[in-house]
Amino acid sequence: MQCSCNSSVGHLSSPYWSRAVLFPDWAYKPAWSPGSRQVQLWHFLLELLGCGEGGAIGWGGEWGEFVIRDPERLARLWGERKGKPHMNYDKLSRALRYYYNKRILHKTKGKRFTYKFNFSKLILVNYPGYLPPSSHQLVHRAPLCLPFLPSESGLPLCGGPGSLTDRAAGPLPHTFLLPKPLPVPQPLHGPFPFIPAAARPEVSQREPRESGLNANGWLHRSSADWDVNPHISWNLSGEKQQDDDRVEKHAD
DNA sequence: TACGGAAAAA
DNA sequence: TTTTTCCGTA
Numbered sequence: 001m002q003c004s005c006n007s008s009v010g011h012l013s014s015p016y017w018s019r020a021v022l023f024p025d026w027a028y029k030p031a032w033s034p035g036s037r038q039v040q041l042w043h044f045l046l047e048l049l050g051c052g053e054g055g056a057i058g059w060g061g062e063w064g065e066f067v068i069r070d071p072e073r074l075a076r077l078w079g080e081r082k083g084k085p086h087m088n089y090d091k092l093s094r095a096l097r098y099y100y101n102k103r104i105l106h107k108t109k110g111k112r113f114t115y116k117f118n119f120s121k122l123i124l125v126n127y128p129g130y131l132p133p134s135s136h137q138l139v140h141r142a143p144l145c146l147p148f149l150p151s152e153s154g155l156p157l158c159g160g161p162g163s164l165t166d167r168a169a170g171p172l173p174h175t176f177l178l179p180k181p182l183p184v185p186q187p188l189h190g191p192f193p194f195i196p197a198a199a200r201p202e203v204s205q206r207e208p209r210e211s212g213l214n215a216n217g218w219l220h221r222s223s224a225d226w227d228v229n230p231h232i233s234w235n236l237s238g239e240k241q242q243d244d245d246r247v248e249k250h251a252d
Numbered sequence: 253t254a255c256g257g258a259a260a261a262a
Numbered sequence: 263t264t265t266t267t268c269c270g271t272a
Contacts, residue, residue, distance in 0.1 A: 038262095040264070084266070095265055097255065112253070 041095050042104050042117070044081055048074075060114055068113040 039047075048057050049066055056074040060067045068074050071089035079087025096115060099105035108114040 038264095082265085087266080091266055091268090093254075094256085094267080098265075100255090107254080109254095 038082060041078065041092070042099060044078060046117075048077070060108070060111070060116070062108075062116065064117040064119045065108055066115060066117070067111070068115070071113055 045057065045066065049059060052058075056070045056077060057066055057068050059065065068089075071092075075087045075089045075092045078092055079085055096105055097107075100107065103118045106116045106118050108116050
């Protein structure tokens with residue numbers, strides 16, 4: 001693939017790349033960790049999207065939504081990356097569907113080849129109010145700045161002076177740069193962007209803190225509340241508190 | 253086109 | 263564990 005992004009942090013100041021997010025810690029399965037041999041598919045997708053690899057895949061209308069413009073080509077690229085010459089969209093999409101339960105992805109129904117990253121429980125790095133009081137809880141991994149992934153991609157990583165990793169007092173977990181959520185107006189009302197304002201209907205208006213932020217504007221509790229699924233929650237460091245691996249079976 | 257079970261692979 | 267592979271079903 002011809003991803004020729006500049007490895008510099010230029011995109012941070014670019015009008016297009018404006019925000020970086022952190023996936024929960026569990027989402028980062030480095031190539032060197034057991035259970036994850038190589039790049040994961042969603043890494044790869046984000047990488048392509050971040051590169052503006054416009055041919056096979058591109059961002060869709062809504063924030064986090066992406067459209068696979070050329071399914072077979074995307075599959076080919078993925079196959080190349082994974083050394084699976086027989087990869088095709090049917091298989092790739094099966095892998096994508098496995099993300100549904102993990103809530104990494106969601107299908108945009110009615111829109112062909114359109115999926116959406118579930119960014120609802122991501123932590124924004126460059127939100128103005130950032131600088132969690134307990135950032136050390138979040139920083140037990142090497143900083144990583146995307147769109148590019150770790151070393152094995154052979155691609156340069158961003159980072160450096162002025163980069164995201166410079167924003168906080170210490171290193172940050174892996175970050176992904178995301179495209180500006182707009183032009184589509186987003187229903188973001190809470191004090192913390194991208195956290196659905198009405199995430200908890202049943203607790204909607206209790207006290208201000210119920211927004212999920214502590215006095216410092218940082219998340220102070222599990223982001224499970226952002227999620228529809230009650231069986232999995234996430235603590236601050238992003239660890240999965242699971243009580244059931246096979247959630248959603250009867251969730252809806 | 254999309255979904256998800258099942259089983260194998262890595 | 264995360265895909266990959268295959269496939270029946272909608």
